[in-house]
Amino acid sequence: MNTVDTHMTQPTAASASQRGFWTRIVLVTLACAVAYATPGLLPNLFYVHIANLTLVSGIFALSLWIIYCVGQLSLGHAAFAGLGAYASALLSLRLGVPPFVSLLIAGIGTATVAALLGAVILRLRGVYFVLVTFLFGQMFTLMVLNWQSLTNGANGLISIPPITILGLSFGPRPVFFYFAFVVFLLVLLFTWALSRSTFGRAFDSIEQNIDLAESCGIDTSKYQIIAFTIGSGIAGVGGAMIAHYIRYISPDTFTFHNSVAYITMLVVGGRSLFWGAVVGAAFLTPLPEFLRDFAGLQHIIYGAIMILVLRLLPGGLISLPATLRRIGGGK
Amino acid sequence: MDLLTLLVQSGVNGLVIGTMYALMAIGFTLVFGIMRVVNFAHGEFYMIGSFVAFITYAQWHLPFAMTLLITIAVVGIAGALIEWLLIRPLRADELTGMIATLGISVVLQNSALMYFGASPRPMPDVVSGLVRFGPVVFSWSRIFVIVAAALVIGAFWLFMQKSRTGRAMRAVAQDREAALIQGIDVERIFPFAFGMSVALAAVAGALMAPVFSVSPFVGITPMLKAFIVVILGGLGSIPGAVLGGLLLGMIESFGATLFGALVADMLQLALVIAILLVRPTGLMGRKEA
Numbered sequence: 001m002n003t004v005d006t007h008m009t010q011p012t013a014a015s016a017s018q019r020g021f022w023t024r025i026v027l028v029t030l031a032c033a034v035a036y037a038t039p040g041l042l043p044n045l046f047y048v049h050i051a052n053l054t055l056v057s058g059i060f061a062l063s064l065w066i067i068y069c070v071g072q073l074s075l076g077h078a079a080f081a082g083l084g085a086y087a088s089a090l091l092s093l094r095l096g097v098p099p100f101v102s103l104l105i106a107g108i109g110t111a112t113v114a115a116l117l118g119a120v121i122l123r124l125r126g127v128y129f130v131l132v133t134f135l136f137g138q139m140f141t142l143m144v145l146n147w148q149s150l151t152n153g154a155n156g157l158i159s160i161p162p163i164t165i166l167g168l169s170f171g172p173r174p175v176f177f178y179f180a181f182v183v184f185l186l187v188l189l190f191t192w193a194l195s196r197s198t199f200g201r202a203f204d205s206i207e208q209n210i211d212l213a214e215s216c217g218i219d220t221s222k223y224q225i226i227a228f229t230i231g232s233g234i235a236g237v238g239g240a241m242i243a244h245y246i247r248y249i250s251p252d253t254f255t256f257h258n259s260v261a262y263i264t265m266l267v268v269g270g271r272s273l274f275w276g277a278v279v280g281a282a283f284l285t286p287l288p289e290f291l292r293d294f295a296g297l298q299h300i301i302y303g304a305i306m307i308l309v310l311r312l313l314p315g316g317l318i319s320l321p322a323t324l325r326r327i328g329g330g331k
Numbered sequence: 332m333d334l335l336t337l338l339v340q341s342g343v344n345g346l347v348i349g350t351m352y353a354l355m356a357i358g359f360t361l362v363f364g365i366m367r368v369v370n371f372a373h374g375e376f377y378m379i380g381s382f383v384a385f386i387t388y389a390q391w392h393l394p395f396a397m398t399l400l401i402t403i404a405v406v407g408i409a410g411a412l413i414e415w416l417l418i419r420p421l422r423a424d425e426l427t428g429m430i431a432t433l434g435i436s437v438v439l440q441n442s443a444l445m446y447f448g449a450s451p452r453p454m455p456d457v458v459s460g461l462v463r464f465g466p467v468v469f470s471w472s473r474i475f476v477i478v479a480a481a482l483v484i485g486a487f488w489l490f491m492q493k494s495r496t497g498r499a500m501r502a503v504a505q506d507r508e509a510a511l512i513q514g515i516d517v518e519r520i521f522p523f524a525f526g527m528s529v530a531l532a533a534v535a536g537a538l539m540a541p542v543f544s545v546s547p548f549v550g551i552t553p554m555l556k557a558f559i560v561v562i563l564g565g566l567g568s569i570p571g572a573v574l575g576g577l578l579l580g581m582i583e584s585f586g587a588t589l590f591g592a593l594v595a596d597m598l599q600l601a602l603v604i605a606i607l608l609v610r611p612t613g614l615m616g617r618k619e620a
Contacts, residue, residue: 073426120608127369127425128611131562132604138555139600146593256555260371260433267430296445303437310421310431 024192028185035181039174048173052245054285055180056238060258061265061277062191063234068271069195069203070220070227071210072122075130076137077235077262082254084110084236085243086144086151089160092244099163103240110236111229118228122221125210137256144251156250163244176245183241187234191274194230203227268309270316279317339467341588342581347473347542349580350480354535355553356560356572357487358528364504364567365524368418368428372436373532374554378443380406380533381540381549385454388540395457399479399537406533411526418525443547451544476538483534484573487527491569500524504567532557563603565616574614 042048064077074080088106091097097105121132144151151157162171163179170179194200202223205213214220243249261284269280287305291298313319355377362370380402388398413435421431458471491497502510503520511517535553543549560579564571579599586595606614 124607124611127566128607130369131558131566132607134558135562135600135604135607138559139597139604142593142597142600146597263426264430264433267426271426296441299441300438300445303434303441306434306437307417307421307431310427310434311417314421314424314427 028189031185035178039177045173048177050286050289052173052177052180054282055177055184056241056245057262057265057281057285058184058278059187059238059241060235060262061269061281062187062274063231063238064262064266065231065271065274065277066191066194066203066227066234067231068266069200069207070224071207072125072224072228073130073263074133074228074231075256075259075263076133076135076140077232078254078256078258079137079140080110080114080232080235081239081242081258082140082144082249082251083113083239085239085249085254086157087236088240089157089243089249090150092161093157093159099161099244100165103163103237103244106240107233107237110239111233114232115225115229118225118232122224122228134256134259137259141251141255151251154251156248156253157243158248160243160247160249162247163241170244171247180241180245183237188275188278195274199223199226264306266316268306268316270313270318272315273318276316276318283317333466336467337588338585341584343469343473343477345581345584346477346577347580348583349577350477350484351535351539351553351576352556352560352580353484353573353576354480354531354538355557356564356576357484357569358531359557360561360564360567360569360572361500361504361531362525362528363561364569365500366418366422366428366521367425368422368432369425370525370528371429371432371554372439373432373529373557374550374552375436375439375443376406376410376529376532376550377536377539377553378547378550379409379439380536381454381545382443382447382536383533384537384540385452385545388457389452389454399534402533402537403530407526407530409526410529411522414522414525419521422521440547440550447547449547451546451549453544454540456541472541476542479538480535483531487531488569496520496523559599559603561613562607563613565613568613568615571613571615 038051039048042051060077060081064074067074067077084106087109088099088102091102091105092099117136121129121136124132145153147153162169163176164170168175170176195203202213202218205216205218206220206223210220239254242253246253265280265284266277267280268284269278269282270276288298288302291301294301309317313323315322355373358376359370359373362368362373383402383405384398387393387401388395393401417435418428418431422428456472458475460471462469462471462474491501499510499515500520500523502513502515503517503524507517532553536549539553556579560572560575562575563579564573564575582599582602583595586598590598
């Protein structure tokens with residue numbers, strides 16, 4: 001890079017990012033205002049429940065996106081969510097740790113497991129990494145089933161206490177909504193900040209061409225382990241949130257099919273940008289409920305919509321505006 | 332029951348599920364090797380195969396050989412059509428192709444659920460009776476499954492080795508561009524390979540229908556097992572799929588007899604992860620270019 005070029009671009013880039021910063025503050029404020037009103041506006045508790053699940057799905061999809069950023073696809077993401085869920089539930093049930101503290105411990109614990117596992121398995125690439133994470137997910141399910149004395153096996157854990165902060169219980173659905181929203185927003189802003197930082201640029205270069213990134217002196221395995229640790233840790237927190245919200249978890253709560261669902265959110269939403277994950281989660285989580293009127297047919301329509309989105313919008317739903325513009329311009 | 336009987340019974344059971352896993356894994360690995368698509372709908376074709384067998388054999392009372400032929404034809408043609416209509420446009424990207432097969436799996440499974448209902452149906456045995464070898468007793472139905480599956484695998488092997496199309500398929504798996512240069516019509520190979528792959532899964536479903544029962548959800552476990560077998564044997568390797576299938580079946584059967592089913596499952600996964608870490612390409616896989 002020559003110096004003149006940097007001088008030319010830096011001020012404009014700075015002012016653009018300044019503008020971007022204020023735009024984002026406004027967007028976040030708007031989102032908060034909308035979120036504040038949401039539970040009151042939804043017609044009944046069931047819709048609030050769907051909104052809560054959508055927020056948590058958004059957390060899962062974003063955390064998976066962080067791992068996807070370094071060119072690795074985890075098919076065991078639900079296992080990390082489950083790990084966090086069981087850790088937090090057991091801490092609060094057996095040791096009486098307050099649920100909010102247990103949530104944080106679960107997140108850190110899950111991240112630690114991911115870091116240890118990642119150090120071993122991240123040397124596998126592409127489809128082999130996908131396969132080994134799939135196996136990890138299967139191992140997790142079997143372990144939970146098998147370790148009866150700790151996990152209560154297939155029966156699962158019941159009456160997990162709700163999250164309580166300073167006497168305020170986040171057990172009821174409309175109240176949990178605010179908790180889920182705050183965590184979701186934090187994860188979203190964190191992901192955004194991450195994707196703009198040096199880390200994000202390193203991630204990006206690894207995703208685009210890992211060999212080139214390596215030869216440019218980027219320690220790819222270090223960044224991959226960091227991304228895997230962060231992503232899985234966030235998934236652990238998300239899982240713990242589910243545990244304290246539904247207040248019941250079993251080996252069926254987080255299975256291979258959940259892992260697949262998170263990937264589907266990424267692809268259908270659009271995986272080139274982080275908010276594609278959010279769009280995917282917001283589109284796919286409530287979709288089966290909207291299709292409830294077509295009793296029996298709902299899953300078939302769900303599958304058909306998935307294929308249609310892939311077929312018509314290969315870049316995911318976030319590429320819809322660009323595609324429409326192209327069609328409009330082609331006239 | 333004495334130890335010898337127990338071991339021999341476990342061996343026969345291991346062979347039954349092992350050949351079934353092999354049949355599933357061959358098709359799965361074939362599609363991955365040739366098309367670079369991880370087919371998540373593979374188990375649904377197993378399920379459809381078992382339903383076709385149920386209808387033609389248990390309801391229409393056709394001879395079982397006829398049942399198998401109909402299963403192969405119906406599922407093979409359906410598979411080729413699905414490849415042509417749905418997977419072809421989405422195959423360019425590995426991940427998109429994978430999600431597309433996932434969508435297909437959801438549609439197929441729920442269509443079966445809507446049409447047949449969720450309750451499992453028992454299917455009558457194709458052959459009945461017991462056979463005695465000294466102190467140990469086998470049921471003919473199990474031996475029938477093993478022999479029939481072995482014959483199908485043998486026929487498939489011959490096809491891949493000797494026939495023009497089979498050799499073209501292997502060429503495409505090795506190097507798509509080089510195959511194109513040699514004048515192989517790759518676009519015609521793909522639907523054919525996909526149809527054949529899912530027809531093999533359907534044969535497995537038809538053969539296993541009397542052993543397990545028939546329901547819209549029977550495809551899930553064989554699909555997951557095929558996944559594990561293919562990792563064990565090496566992605567894209569057909570001998571690896573056969574070897575891996577038999578090995579997994581044996582480990583599962585003996586493990587379950589000796590330590591219980593859950594421990595056996597853990598054991599096989601631990602083994603596969605260990606193999607992957609030491610030898611990422613599986614037992615018989617080749618390093619990818």
